[in-house]
Amino acid sequence: xxxxxxxxxxxxxxxxxxxxxxxxxxxxxxxxxxxxxxxxxxxxxxxxxxxxxxxxxxxxxxxxxxxxxxxxxxxxxxxxxxxxxxxxxxxxxxxxxxxxxxxxxxxxxxxxxxxxxxxxxxxxxxxxxxxxxxxxxxxxxxxxxxxxxxxxxxxxxxxxxxxxxxxxxxxxxxxxxxxxxxxxxxxxxxxxxxxxxxxxxxxxxxxxxxxxxxxxxxxxxxxxxxxxxxxxxxxxxxxxxxxxxxxxxxxxxxxxxxxxxxxxxxxxxxxxxxxxxxxxxxxxxxxxxxxxxxxxxxxxxxx
Amino acid sequence: xxxxxxxxxxxxxxxxxxxxxxxxxxxxxxxxxxxxxxxxxxxxxxxxxxxxxxxxxxxxxxxxxxxxxxxxxxxxxxxxxxxxxxxxxxxxxxxxxxxxxxxxxxxxxxxxxxxxxxxxxxxxxxxxxxxxxxxxxxxxxxxxxxxxxxxxxxxxxxxxxxxxxxxxxxxxxxxxxxxxxxxxxxxxxxxxxxxxxxxxxxxxxxxxxxxxxxxxxxxxxxxxxxxxxxxxxxxxxxxxxxxxxxxxxxxxxxxxxxxxxxxxxxxxxxxxxxxxxxxxxxxxxxxxxxxxxxxxxxxxxxxxxxxxxxxxxxxxxxxxxxxxxxxxxxxxxxxxxxxxxxxxxxxxxxxxxxxxxxxxxxxxxxxxxxxxxxxxxxxxxxxxxxxxxxxxxxxxxxxxxxxxxxxxxxxxxxxxxxxxxxxxxxxxxxxxxxxxxxxxxxxxxxxxxxxxxxxxxxxxxxxxxxxxxxxxxxxxxxxxxxxxxxxxxxxxxxxxxxxxxxxxxxxxxxxxxxxxxxxxxxxxxxxxxxxxxxxxxxxxxxxxxxxxxxxxxxxxxxxxxxxxxxxxxxxxxxxxxxxxxxxxxxxxxxxxxxxxxxxxxxxxxx
Numbered sequence: 001x002x003x004x005x006x007x008x009x010x011x012x013x014x015x016x017x018x019x020x021x022x023x024x025x026x027x028x029x030x031x032x033x034x035x036x037x038x039x040x041x042x043x044x045x046x047x048x049x050x051x052x053x054x055x056x057x058x059x060x061x062x063x064x065x066x067x068x069x070x071x072x073x074x075x076x077x078x079x080x081x082x083x084x085x086x087x088x089x090x091x092x093x094x095x096x097x098x099x100x101x102x103x104x105x106x107x108x109x110x111x112x113x114x115x116x117x118x119x120x121x122x123x124x125x126x127x128x129x130x131x132x133x134x135x136x137x138x139x140x141x142x143x144x145x146x147x148x149x150x151x152x153x154x155x156x157x158x159x160x161x162x163x164x165x166x167x168x169x170x171x172x173x174x175x176x177x178x179x180x181x182x183x184x185x186x187x188x189x190x191x192x193x194x195x196x197x198x199x200x201x202x203x204x205x206x207x208x209x210x211x212x213x214x215x216x217x218x219x220x221x222x223x224x225x226x227x228x229x230x231x232x233x234x235x236x237x238x239x240x241x242x243x244x245x246x247x248x249x250x251x252x253x254x255x256x257x258x259x260x261x262x263x264x265x266x267x268x269x270x271x272x273x274x275x276x277x278x279x280x281x282x283x284x285x286x287x288x289x290x291x292x293x294x295x296x297x298x299x300x301x302x303x
Numbered sequence: 304x305x306x307x308x309x310x311x312x313x314x315x316x317x318x319x320x321x322x323x324x325x326x327x328x329x330x331x332x333x334x335x336x337x338x339x340x341x342x343x344x345x346x347x348x349x350x351x352x353x354x355x356x357x358x359x360x361x362x363x364x365x366x367x368x369x370x371x372x373x374x375x376x377x378x379x380x381x382x383x384x385x386x387x388x389x390x391x392x393x394x395x396x397x398x399x400x401x402x403x404x405x406x407x408x409x410x411x412x413x414x415x416x417x418x419x420x421x422x423x424x425x426x427x428x429x430x431x432x433x434x435x436x437x438x439x440x441x442x443x444x445x446x447x448x449x450x451x452x453x454x455x456x457x458x459x460x461x462x463x464x465x466x467x468x469x470x471x472x473x474x475x476x477x478x479x480x481x482x483x484x485x486x487x488x489x490x491x492x493x494x495x496x497x498x499x500x501x502x503x504x505x506x507x508x509x510x511x512x513x514x515x516x517x518x519x520x521x522x523x524x525x526x527x528x529x530x531x532x533x534x535x536x537x538x539x540x541x542x543x544x545x546x547x548x549x550x551x552x553x554x555x556x557x558x559x560x561x562x563x564x565x566x567x568x569x570x571x572x573x574x575x576x577x578x579x580x581x582x583x584x585x586x587x588x589x590x591x592x593x594x595x596x597x598x599x600x601x602x603x604x605x606x607x608x609x610x611x612x613x614x615x616x617x618x619x620x621x622x623x624x625x626x627x628x629x630x631x632x633x634x635x636x637x638x639x640x641x642x643x644x645x646x647x648x649x650x651x652x653x654x655x656x657x658x659x660x661x662x663x664x665x666x667x668x669x670x671x672x673x674x675x676x677x678x679x680x681x682x683x684x685x686x687x688x689x690x691x692x693x694x695x696x697x698x699x700x701x702x703x704x705x706x707x708x709x710x711x712x713x714x715x716x717x718x719x720x721x722x723x724x725x726x727x728x729x730x731x732x733x734x735x736x737x738x739x740x741x742x743x744x745x746x747x748x749x750x751x752x753x754x755x756x757x758x759x760x761x762x763x764x765x766x767x768x769x770x771x772x773x774x775x776x777x778x779x780x781x782x783x784x785x786x787x788x789x790x791x792x793x794x795x796x797x798x799x800x801x802x803x804x805x806x807x808x809x810x811x812x813x814x815x816x817x818x819x820x821x822x823x824x825x826x827x828x829x830x831x832x833x834x835x836x837x838x839x840x841x842x843x844x845x846x847x848x849x850x851x852x853x854x855x856x857x858x859x860x861x862x863x864x865x866x867x868x869x870x871x872x873x874x875x876x877x878x879x880x881x882x883x884x885x886x887x888x889x890x891x892x893x894x895x896x897x898x899x900x901x902x903x904x905x906x907x908x909x
Contacts, residue, residue, distance in 0.1 A: 002823075002909060003766075006827070051740075053737075053739075053740075096505075096509065096730070096733060097505075097506050097509065117737070118737070119736070119737035119739060119740040120735065120736050120737060120740055121505075121733065121734065121735045122733075122734045122735075123730070123732065123733040123734070124731075124732050125380075125729070125730075125731035125732060127380075127411060127731060128378065128380075128731040128732045130411070130414075131414070132866075134414055135864045135865075135866075136864070138864060139860050139861065139863075139864035139865075142860055142864075143856070143857055143860045146856050146860065147853060147856065147857075150852065150853060150856065151853075154849055194865065194866070194868075194869050195799060195868070195869065197869075198799065198861055198865060198869045198872050198873075201857050201860065201861050202806065202857065202861075202876070204857060205853060205854040205856075205857035205858075205876075206810070206854070208850075208853045208854070208857075209810070209813070209850040209851075209853060209854055210850075212846070212849045212850045212853055213817065213846045213849075213850050215849075216845055216846040216849055216850075217846070220842075220845075240824070241820075243820050244813075244816050244817055244820045247766065247816045247820070248809075248810070248812070248813045248816050250762070251759045251762060251763075251809045251810075251812050251813075251816075252806070252809035252810055252813075253809070254755065254758045254759060254762070254809065255751075255755035255758070255759060255805050255806065255808050255809035256805075256806065256809065258751050258754045258755040258758065258805070259751050259755070259802055259805050259806075262747055262750050262751045262754060263747050263748065263751045263798075263801075263802065263805075264743060264744050264747035264748075264798070266370065266744060266798055267747075267798060267799070267802055270799070270802060271802065274806065
């Protein structure tokens with residue numbers, strides 16, 4: 001089987017469309033983030049979450065109102081993968097044991113014939129949450145710096161570094177925007193926690209992987225076809241590597257989708273981020289990273 | 304073909320090593336399945352007979368994270384500001400307290416070291432003074448003349464040793480609790496992380512970890528002092544109840560807010576009153592008011608009884624509030640031995656303690672001087688009992704009764720013997736996963752890996768024909784290598800770790816995709832199969848290296864910033880990159896070379 005045997009797409013023309021598409025996506029992401037704010041999970045906000053497993057299906061709405069009084073304010077209540085399991089998040093500052101007893105006590109009253117058990121708890125203190133958040137921000141900044149330097153060393157041209165890092169910002173911002181906009185719509189948690197940061201860094205790694213392969217071919221072709229027009233040479237490089245780009249993205253997307261479907265609730269948000277990341281990362285490698293290099297090069301030559 | 308011998312040697316060695324490190328895991332799984340299938344009666348016998356061997360197998364197996372086997376993860380923070388204040392002892396004053404409070408705030412905001420901030424704050428506020436005024440001590444080689452740097456050094460050492468000691472104490476407590484394979488380690492400069500696989504009783508663990516075990520023997524306040532105090536406080540709230548302008552006490556309908564929750568018809572002369580368990584927090588809140596504090600006589604402190612003395616007909620447990628002296632006559636450091644036994648009269652569990660000779664001397668003096676009066680035994684701020692002293696006790700023996708059950712008595716002995724914690728410990732993070740959820744996660748992870756593997760394998764064969772089949776073989780070995788590397792490095796497999804393996808499956812074929820696509824390209828230029836293969840492998844190499852090195856960097860960064868499961872993900876990601884590079888480049892090359900030995904050989908890359 002062969003896809004893209006000898007492809008001859010005009011990516012340079014498509015770059016214009018790419019700018020429009022990316023512009024719209026980025027604007028939507030930014031608006032979403034600015035208006036709704038990032039939806040932090042307890043890792044970065046602090047608080048207590050409890051996952052309760054009931055024997056029979058329950059109603060999220062009933063649980064929320066039943067808990068409002070004992071917890072002093074209605075907690076966040078969501079289904080956790082199935083109608084028998086719910087996740088309860090509260091900021092109640094009391095002792096862990098007290099809060100848990102209040103919850104199980106109230107549930108015993110609400111559902112006397114539907115016993116429950118606590119299958120998972122996460123408690124993060126506000127100071128610790130602050131530390132985790134700082135750690136995450138540092139990790140992302142550090143990753144971007146390391147990548148910038150590595151590409152600078154390997155390709156000896158800052159425009160490549162800048163192109164790659166711009167593409168990474170583009171990818172992460174869009175995924176972050178989708179997370180923020182969809183967080184209330186999808187039936188699973190899209191709150192930003194440590195696992196999501198890990199997913200973001202993996203997206204960064206993946207998107208970069210893709211971008212670097214294209215750059216590598218540009219570097220090779222620039223030596224082979226010295227007389228070729230710069231834009232044309234980049235277009236050729238994108239076409240040369242297109243088959244590989246698509247195949248790898250397809251296989252990676254397959255397995256991440258499997259993880260999303262069968263990996264369990266704990267990994268749902270994580271694998272969702274990766275799914276988005278693979279699609280957007282592939283797109284940005286083809287339409288954003290190299291066009292950034294072209295633009296930057298043009299500017300450099302003009303000045 | 305030159306060099307293929309070496310390559311094959313490498314592959315065999317790598318594979319052998321992986322299998323060697325994975326063997327205990329495989330054997331352990333087989334054993335566990337065997338044990339599960341045994342009939343109930345034979346099972347116990349078999350486990351007992353092979354206890355040592357089974358334990359060895361378990362210890363050498365690839366360990367599963369708490370998210371996969373269920374358990375509890377707790378991060379405790381040693382309260383440094385409090386420790387630093389306590390170290391100043393009698394020299395501490397309001398100035399020092401203020402400096403500590405500001406430093407604590409700054410350390411939090413700037414994410415800096417608390418002790419360094421404290422020195423800075425002190426120097427800013429009091430440029431002419433020295434910290435040594437608070438911390439001079441001949442025993443510690445610091446004197447009045449010590450510079451602030453020396454004091455900083457001293458305080459840091461004190462903190463480090465407090466953290467070390469906290470860790471040791473926690474280890475002793477946890478070991479006695481009997482958790483298999485607990486992990487206890489220091490994180491940063493003031494945190495202790497405790498990982499307890501398979502723990503079900505979270506509450507007991509929390510008490511065990513946080514129990515500071517500050518044992519005190521205190522005299523009770525006199526009956527007059529207690530009744531006076533009660534009268535004043537009750538009167539204060541009676542007056543306040545009729546004052547409708549005070550909004551903090553709204554919805555009392557003119558009733559006394561204190562007597563609503565606290566019964567003042569007392570059990571005996573030393574008790575201030577009693578309340579139902581759920582009301583104790585409210586009582587504390589009312590008694591904490593600064594106006595009330597001012598009304599309390601200086602030599603009376605109120606403390607709750609540790610266990611309920613009675614129950615209401617509705618099943619509400621009642622706790623007593625006891626008036627004791629604010630200062631301790633003696634503290635628990637004198638305790639040398641402690642054990643659980645039973646009160647002969649009531650058959651209730653109690654903890655008997657033996658004091659060292661100095662303690663026995665003091666105890667004899669204290670009991671001798673207070674015959675006929677009660678002495679309160681206070682642990683971590685709760686009164687366990689306040690028995691009347693019948694006669695002078697010279698033996699240095701004492702006991703704590705009023706314990707709920709044998710388990711509590713055992714935990715108390717454990718805490719007493721492991722020693723008091725050097726500073727307060729606060730649980731700042733706690734995560735627990737139930738065993739059933741863990742099992743479900745393993746299954747989910749296993750099936751995801753399997754399904755992902757099958758889909759990618761089929762896709763590769765369809766797309767690259769024989770080449771795809773070779774890549775699949777490499778992929779299979781790749782997974783064995785990853786698991787082998789994890790086992791060899793004693794890494795813990797977590798759910799995100801499994802996600803890392805699944806992700807690696809998708810990305811692992813990337814190197815082969817790069818190579819095979821390149822071979823196809825070379826073939827299109829009219830090269831012979833052998834030449835195309837050579838060109839494919841060598842030309843794809845730089846792209847493969849660049850792509851993987853960058854992802855590997857991300858792995859390193861994730862590893863150094865992440866905690867817990869994220870670390871597990873980073874480790875598998877890195878192991879996956881190393882293993883997949885080896886399989887994709889070396890293994891497939893050997894197979895491809897072998898299949899194309901004959902000049903006329905045909906091999907299809909789709």
